[in-house]
Each structure stands twice: as structure tokens, then as C-alpha cells.
Amino acid sequence: xxxxRPLLAAIAALIASAAQADINIGISLPLTGPAxxxxxxxxxxxxxxxxxxxxxxLNVIVLDDATDPTNxxxxxxxxxxxxxxxxxxxxxxxxxxxxxxxxxxESGTVQLAFSPAQLPAGRDYWTFRLPQSNAVMAxxxxxxxxxxxxxxxxxxxxxxxxxxxxxxxFSAVADxxxxxxIAAERFARSDTxxxxxxxxxxxxxxxxxxxxxxxxxxxxxxxxxxxxxxxxKIYQTHAAATRDLMRIGGKDVEGTYVVSGPAVIAEQLPxxxxxxxxAIDFVQKYEKAYGAGSRNQFAGHAYDTVIVLEKVLPVALKxxxxxxxxxxxxxxxxIENMGRTVFSHGVMNWTKEDHWGFTNETGVMLKVVNADWxxx
Amino acid sequence: MDFTIAGILMxxxxxxxxxxxxxxxxxxLVFAITRVIFIPQGEFVAYGALTLAMLQIGVVPGTVWLLxxxxxxxxxxxxxxxxxxxxxASRVGIGAIKTLAWPALVMLLSLWAAPRQLxxxxxxxxxxxxxxxxxxxxxxLAYEKLADASVLVxxxxxxxxxxxxxxxxxxxxxxxxxxxxxxxxxxxxxGALSVSGQTLIIFIVSVALMLSLFLFFExxxxxxxxxxxxxNRLGARLMGISTSGAGRLSxxxxxxxxxxxxxxxxxxxxxxxxxxxxxxxxxxVAAIFGGLASYPAAAVGALFxxxxxxxxxxxxxxxxEVIVFTVxxxxxxxxxxxxxxxxxxx
Numbered sequence: 183x184x185x186x187r188p189l190l191a192a193i194a195a196l197i198a199s200a201a202q203a204d205i206n207i208g209i210s211l212p213l214t215g216p217a218x219x220x221x222x223x224x225x226x227x228x229x230x231x232x233x234x235x236x237x238x239x240l241n242v243i244v245l246d247d248a249t250d251p252t253n254x255x256x257x258x259x260x261x262x263x264x265x266x267x268x269x270x271x272x273x274x275x276x277x278x279x280x281x282x283x284x285x286x287x288e289s290g291t292v293q294l295a296f297s298p299a300q301l302p303a304g305r306d307y308w309t310f311r312l313p314q315s316n317a318v319m320a321x322x323x324x325x326x327x328x329x330x331x332x333x334x335x336x337x338x339x340x341x342x343x344x345x346x347x348x349x350x351x352f353s354a355v356a357d358x359x360x361x362x363x364i365a366a367e368r369f370a371r372s373d374t375x376x377x378x379x380x381x382x383x384x385x386x387x388x389x390x391x392x393x394x395x396x397x398x399x400x401x402x403x404x405x406x407x408x409x410x411x412x413x414x415k416i417y418q419t420h421a422a423a424t425r426d427l428m429r430i431g432g433k434d435v436e437g438t439y440v441v442s443g444p445a446v447i448a449e450q451l452p453x454x455x456x457x458x459x460x461a462i463d464f465v466q467k468y469e470k471a472y473g474a475g476s477r478n479q480f481a482g483h484a485y486d487t488v489i490v491l492e493k494v495l496p497v498a499l500k501x502x503x504x505x506x507x508x509x510x511x512x513x514x515x516x517i518e519n520m521g522r523t524v525f526s527h528g529v530m531n532w533t534k535e536d537h538w539g540f541t542n543e544t545g546v547m548l549k550v551v552n553a554d555w556x557x558x
Numbered sequence: 559m560d561f562t563i564a565g566i567l568m569x570x571x572x573x574x575x576x577x578x579x580x581x582x583x584x585x586x587l588v589f590a591i592t593r594v595i596f597i598p599q600g601e602f603v604a605y606g607a608l609t610l611a612m613l614q615i616g617v618v619p620g621t622v623w624l625l626x627x628x629x630x631x632x633x634x635x636x637x638x639x640x641x642x643x644x645x646x647a648s649r650v651g652i653g654a655i656k657t658l659a660w661p662a663l664v665m666l667l668s669l670w671a672a673p674r675q676l677x678x679x680x681x682x683x684x685x686x687x688x689x690x691x692x693x694x695x696x697x698x699l700a701y702e703k704l705a706d707a708s709v710l711v712x713x714x715x716x717x718x719x720x721x722x723x724x725x726x727x728x729x730x731x732x733x734x735x736x737x738x739x740x741x742x743x744x745x746x747x748x749g750a751l752s753v754s755g756q757t758l759i760i761f762i763v764s765v766a767l768m769l770s771l772f773l774f775f776e777x778x779x780x781x782x783x784x785x786x787x788x789x790n791r792l793g794a795r796l797m798g799i800s801t802s803g804a805g806r807l808s809x810x811x812x813x814x815x816x817x818x819x820x821x822x823x824x825x826x827x828x829x830x831x832x833x834x835x836x837x838x839x840x841x842x843v844a845a846i847f848g849g850l851a852s853y854p855a856a857a858v859g860a861l862f863x864x865x866x867x868x869x870x871x872x873x874x875x876x877x878x879e880v881i882v883f884t885v886x887x888x889x890x891x892x893x894x895x896x897x898x899x900x901x902x903x904x
Contacts, residue, residue: 214725218733218834274800285675326749341876372836374577374827376569381563398735402828430737 194328204241205504210262210272210282211296215249217275219397220480224274224296227484236489236496238504239264243535247278251480258285258293268504269513271487272296274480277344283309290507292514294490296483298433298538300347302380306537312483312490314528314545315445315538319420323392323441323543324337324355326467326474327557332390332415334364336383338376338403339394341368348394348419364388365495371399380406396421401431408434420545423479428553433536438550439558443527445482447548450557455542460489479527493520562615562750567823567868573757573826574608575864577603580819581841582848582856583771585813587857593709595699597716600838601723602816605689607824608727613681618672620730621688622665630662635699657687658837664688680738682821686814692807693813696723701809704803708895722833725728727831735833738824767818768857771811784808835885840867843886849893859889 208322209228211221212257225244234240240507249276254273261267262285270286271294273279279299286293286308291308292520296318301309327335335356341347345368365386367379383391391414393403400422416438418427423442427435444451448461464485465477494516502508522531528544547558581599588596605621612619634656640650664687673682700719704711733835742755775781786794787804795801817839823837840863847859861883870881 185582214728216830218728222733367871368878369871370879371828372833373871373878374823374833375570375836375868376871377576377869378567379875381566382875385563397733398828398830401737426734430735 183438184490186371198275205235205269207243207268208257208265208267208270209242209244210247210254210257210261210270210278211244212249212275212278213246214271215247215275217249217273217278220296221246221249221477222444223478223481224484225473227314227468229482230467230471231294231484231488234330235491238495238499242492247273247275249273249275249278251278251281252291255285256284256501262289262291265281266505267291267417267439268510268545269294274483276300276347277334278445291510293443294487297482298344298347300343308514310532310537310539312486312527313479314420314540316348316419317355318528318538318540319545320348320355321443321542322547323352323417323419323439324361326439327361327390327415328359328549329398330394330415332350332361334362334388334390336386336388336391337363337366337394338379338383338391338407339366339368340396342398343392344396344399344421348392352392353553355410363392369395369403371395373402376403376406377410379403380410380412383407384410384412386413386420387412392407392417392419394419395423397424398426400427401429403436404438406419406433414542417441420479423548423555425475428550432553435550436553440548440550440555442548442555443479443544444546445526446477446479447483447546447555447557448477448526449544452557455546456524456529457526460524462525480525487525489523489525490520493523563872564752567872569757569864571749571865571868572861573760574867576760577654577819577823577837577862578750578840578844578863579857579860580764580767580815581838582844582860583768583853585838585842585845586848586850586853587771588808588812591784592697592701592705592710592712592805595709595716595842595850596809596812597713597838597842598696598720598723599816600834600836601720601727601839602689602693602813602834603820603837604727604731604829604834605692605723606817606820607829608731608736608820608831609688610681610685610738610824612731613668613672613684613827614736614738616673616675618668619688620726621692622663622668624726624730625688625692625695626665628659628692632684632695632698633657637797647794650903660691663896664691678741682741685821686817689817689820690810690814693809693811693816694745696813697805697809702805705802705805706789724832724835727834729731731831733831735828735830737828738821740825754821756825759833760826763822764820767815767852771853773829780807781871814894840882843882846893847889848888848898 189284211224212218213221245257247257258270261270274296276297276299277299283301290485294311296315297309320422334555337349339348347412365383367383369376369379391407395403405417418438419439423440424444429459444457444552445461445464450466451458464482467477497516498512501512520532529540529541531541532539548555549558574685585596585599609619609621636653637650638785699716702730719807741759744755746753783799784804786799787801796897844860844863845856848856867882
């Protein structure tokens with residue numbers, strides 16, 4: 183039957199392409215919802231990813247989780263059962279990434295989390311985080327506080343996993359340095375006023391104020407604190423290290439200390455910083471595609487993801503074929519044994535005990551001077 | 559807690575309460591006239607604040623195109639309806655021109671004004687001109703055909719409209735927040751309290767708006783027609799009042815109040831595309847105080863919500879939203895004990 187020939191050929195081609203086994207990557211990002219400011223730049227950089235790594239074609243599936251843990255879990259389940267992915271990535275929103283970790287663990291698939299997801303000990307066997315842990319960043323911040331004679335700190339943070347995570351990690355690091363957190367207040371990103379919280383903190387009058395918020399949401403609480411006549415030092419976390427802080431905060435945020443990963447301040451890094459070369463490469467690539475000044479902490483994580491893939495895929499490919507359980511296990515082992523690797527965001531060293539990985543030399547302290555960043 | 563702290567908290571609470579009061583009034587207004595529980599009320603707040611923010615940075619806001627597209631859809635639907643009823647082409651044309659004239663004018667004005675960095679007050683007026691007509695168009699497209707459906711169906715439509723408008727907000731304004739410049743930068747010290755000019759503006763505008771609403775409902779024919787529709791839809795229709803016209807007018811008022819609230823609150827906080835929802839929800843809590851029927855009770859409820867929020871943040875900031883929204887339960891209990899079972903559906 184000659185009429186069936188093309189059909190047969192098509193089926194054969196289909197089977198062949200399936201057997202060729204691309205590497206499937208499932209990425210869940212908050213493209214809408216409160217954390218979309220983090221997810222969108224990541225998607226932008228993912229669009230610049232190479233088509234193939236180690237001779238294997240990358241098949242990247244990006245789904246929106248709308249900053250909703252339920253959607254994140256749904257996406258992760260789809261990746262595992264329908265798309266048969268070799269690796270799960272995401273989400274950039276902490277609560278979503280935490281929820282997805284369970285699916286990754288159940289199915290035995292590596293999860294590269296794009297957020298500092300706190301998981302109980304042992305539950306992160308399959309999860310590796312790309313952002314700096316709060317503890318690593320708090321380390322840089324506490325060092326800075328120590329050298330500036332800060333003894334007491336007031337905490338004003340989001341009432342979510344990011345805020346709580348910072349409070350816990352910062353308190354632990356600060357305690358060792360003899361710095362006390364004397365007051366802790368919470369707020370939500372959508373709050374129209376934080377006057378009451380700022381008032382309570384200003385009354386406690388700590389030496390320094392730590393504000394834990396992200397993106398353009400970080401300016402409002404700081405303005406409220408300044409408005410209540412607080413004169414001490416103000417610190418912000420790495421999620422606030424975007425130009426939105428100055429755009430919205432204006433002159434009220436002058437003199438603020440912000441801890442940051444090295445990627446966003448590439449040009450200002452001292453030549454001795456290990457990440458300088460990669461950071462500049464990232465900034466050039468990203469800003470070439472999306473315009474000057476568009477650089478962003480989270481796009482940097484998408485850049486670092488490629489570094490991880492380039493390093494671990496060849497190792498895992500030697501052990502097993504993509505699409506199999508063995509390949510996923512080999513990937514996990516390869517990531518865990520990747521060793522000291524320089525990222526655009528610092529120096530990564532994942533080990534069996536530590537799936538956070540960034541070393542203490544990673545965090546950089548910045549100061550807002552004349553509406554621009556200045557490395558301290 | 560001493561007097562100063564209490565004073566600052568009260569001021570903060572009343573300022574936010576004034577905004578909630580405006581939104582509460584709009585929600586009561588819409589519900590009374592159309593029986594729609596208008597969840598997207600808050601979206602107009604965000605649209606108002608962010609449309610102004612876009613004009614501030616010299617960009618034509620996406621809401622202009624939304625307005626144009628909605629108007630085109632409405633004109634198209636009208637034309638289809640007219641065709642079915644075999645109405646002459648010239649009358650269809652006139653109807654379409656009536657629907658499209660204002661959006662087209664606003665579009666041209668925005669295209670002209672956006673790059674010119676007009677004074678803040680002119681941009682604010684333009685913002686109102688862009689956002690207010692969205693209200694009647696939303697009613698025309700989403701609710702009008704369902705005007706006689708049950709409250710539940712209308713509520714479900716509201717949820718849909720809310721999600722659609724929030725999503726569009728993300729497309730138009732991006733994920734990052736904006737803070738608008740203050741209308742009046744002055745500060746007044748009264749003892750330890752310091753009142754900013756913007757706070758005063760919020761009070762003055764809120765009170766003025768409530769007064770003018772009162773006058774509108776008591777002393778104008780249209781206002782009386784709206785009240786008649788609220789009391790009895792069928793009766794109003796028998797008296798020659800167009801209920802769909804009343805619906806559009808009430809949505810127009812709601813959009814206007816929303817946009818105005820956005821302009822008022824924009825300089826005191828960072829607005830995101832989705833911030834409006836929670837603000838609107840607090841307005842809704844306030845409206846519940848008034849049983850979705852009484853304007854003064856809604857206004858008092860709004861002040862209470864604002865104060866509760868402010869003092870709640872001071873004492874237990876981690877539980878602030880819990881405190882505010884839990885208050886609905888005793889209020890609902892109290893209202894239902896007071897009024898007994900009311901079946902609105904039949």
C-alpha cells in the first residue's frame with residue numbers, strides 16, 4: 183500500500199526522535215502573581231540558553247505557577263508524569279519551591295530551586311538551591327554590622343517564608359557576633375501602610391534596622407521607618423538589590439546598606455573577586471538582549487544554571503541515558519560532587535551535607551550613594 | 559502605649575479608613591442597584607494609581623488600549639443586536655459613534671499628552687478620563703446580559719472579571735510597583751503628630767465625594783432614578799427607568815471612585831498591579847458592616863477597619879490580616895441575628 187508509506191515514515195521518524203532522547207527540563211516560574219518580578223527576568227534569560235549542551239538537545243518546558251504553591255505542585259507533577267523530565271527547576275518564589283520539593287523527592291528527580299527554600303534536614307536530598315542562602319548573606323551583613331559598632335537590630339520583614347527564613351538565619355549568625363535582635367515586626371507586600379510597625383520599631387530605637395522585603399516592595403517599609411524619625415543604619419537584603427529600591431525610595435533610601443550577590447554589580451567588583459569575569463559576561467549577555475540597566479539577581483541564577491548543566495550533564499551522560507531513572511540519579515550525584523565552581527553569583531560548593539553551597543566569600547555589601555550602588 | 563503613639567496610629571488608621579470608606583460606598587452602590595458583588599472594585603484602584611504612574615514616566619498606559627478594545631467590542635455587540643432587530647444602518651452607525659467617540663478622544667489625548675510631562679493635576683484628570691469609562695463598558699460586556707441572574711451567578715462573573723482585570727494589569731504595568739509623587743508636599747505638625755498634605759487631601763476629597771454622592775442621590779433626577787432601581791427593579795422599569803442604564807451609571811460611578819482612590823493612595827504606598835484586590839477586599843468588609851445596603855454604616859465600618867488594621871499592626875503585626883478579616887464573622891452573626899432570615903433571591 184503505497185499510500186501508507188508516508189504515514190509509516192512519519193511514525194518511524196517519531197519513534198526515532200523519541201529514542202534519540204533529548205534532555206528534558208521542566209521549569210516552573212512565577213510569571214504572574216506577587217513574585218512575577220523574579221520569574222519574568224529568569225524567563226528572559228532562559229530564552230538565551232544554548233540549544234544543546236554536551237551534544238544533547240535541551241528540551242526546555244517553562245510553565246507559570248502564578249506564585250501559587252498549588253500550581254507549582256501541579257506543574258511539578260506534570261513534569262514528572264507527562265513530560266518525563268530529567269530535571270525540575272524552580273520556582274523563584276520560596277513557598278512554591280518548598281511545595282515542589284516533595285514532588286521532586288517522591289519521583290527521584292533533581293530539583294534546582296531558584297529561591298532560598300528552607301527544608302527540614304534530610305528532605306532536601308534531591309533539592310539544590312541556586313540563590314545564596316540567607317545565612318551566607320547574613321554572614322556578610324553581620325560582618326559589616328560588627329565593624330560599624332552595631333549592637334542591636336530591629337527587624338521589619340515580610341510575613342512569609344522569606345521574612346521568617348531571614349529572621350531565623352540572621353538571628354543565629356548575629357547571636358554569635360554578640361548582636362541582638364531586640365524587636366521583630368511583620369508586614370505584607372500588599373499592605374498600604376506600615377506606619378504602626380515602623381512606629382513600634384522606632385520606639386525600640388535599635389542601632390540598626392533590618393528590612394526584609396523584595397524588589398519594589400522594599401522601599402515602602404524603609405520610607406515609613408525614616409518618616410518616623412529613625413536615624414540609625416538601615417540594612418536591606420539581597421532580594422532588594424534592584425534599582426527599584428532607588429526608583430521608589432528616592433532620597434529616603436540614601437545611605438542604605440544592601441547585601442547582594444556579585445552578579446548585579448559586575449563592573450564594580452574588585453578584580454580579586456572570583457566571580458568578576460562571569461558576572462561581567464552575564465551582564466553583557468543579558469543587557470545586550472534586554473537593554474542597559476536591565477540586569478537582575480534572578481536572571482543571574484538562570485545564567486548560573488547553564489554553568490551547572492555544562493558541568494554535570496557530561497558526567498551523568500557517561501553513566502546513563504537521558505529519560506531513565508539511572509540518569510536522574512547520576513545527575514544528582516554529579517551535582518553533589520561538582521566541587522568548587524565559580525558562578526556569576528559567587529563561589530558554589532555543593533556537598534553531601536550542604537545543598538545550599540555558596541561559600542562565605544559570596545555576599546557583597548553595597549551602599550546607596552547618590553541613587554547608585556557603591557561597593558563597601 | 560502613650561498618647562502620641564495612639565495619635566499616630568489613629569491618624570494612620572483613619573487615613574486608610576477613608577479610602578476603604580470610598581470603596582465600601584462604591585461596593586454598596588453597585589450591589590444596591592445591580593445586585594453585583596463587585597469584587598473587581600479594587601482593580602480600578604490599581605488601574606487609577608498605575609495609569610498615573612505610566613503617564614508620569616511618559617508612556618501611554620495600556621488601559622487606554624483596553625478602553626478602546628472594550629468599546630469596540632461593545633459597539634460590535636450593539637451592531638449585532640441591531641442587525642437581528644433590523645434596525646437601519648444609520649442608527650447603528652450613530653450608536654457605534656456614541657460608544658466609540660469618548661474612548662477615541664481619550665486615546666488621542668493620551669497619545670498627545672504622554673510624552674509631554676503635563677502637570678500632575680492634568681495627568682490625574684486624564685487618568686480619571688481613562689479609567690472611569692471602563693466601568694460602564696465592563697458592565698455592558700460582562701454583566702448586562704445576566705442582569706436578571708441570581709446573585710451567585712453575578713458573584714461568579716465578578717470573580718472572573720477580577721482575574722481578567724488583574725491579569726491585564728500585569729500585562730499593562732509590569733510586575734514591579736510604583737509610587738506616585740505627592741499632590742501636596744507640605745507637612746503640618748500638631749504637637750507630636752505630623753500630618754502630611756497628602757493625608758489632608760485624602761480627607762478632603764473623601765468627604766467631598768461622599769457629600770456630592772449624597773447630593774446626587776437626593777437632589778438629581780438621575781440619582782433618584784438610581785435609588786428607585788435599587789428599591790425595586792421591576793417597579794423602576796415600569797416607571798420608565800432604564801435598568802441597564804442605571805447599571806452602567808452605577809459602574810461608572812464605581813470606576814470613578816476606584817480610580818480616584820487610586821490617585822489618593824498612590825503617593826502614600828507602593829502600588830503593584832495586584833495591590834488593589836486587598837484594598838478592595840477591605841472596602842468589602844466595610845460594606846458588609848452596612849449589610850451591603852447602608853452607606854453611613856459602610857463608612858463607619860471602613861473607619862473601624864482602618865483603625866483595627868492600624869492598631870492590629872502595632873500589637874501583633876504578624877496577625878494583622880487575620881484580625882481584620884476575622885471581624886467579618888461577628889459582624890455577619892450580629893447582622894443575621896438582627897434581621898433574621900432574608901431570602902433575597904425570590
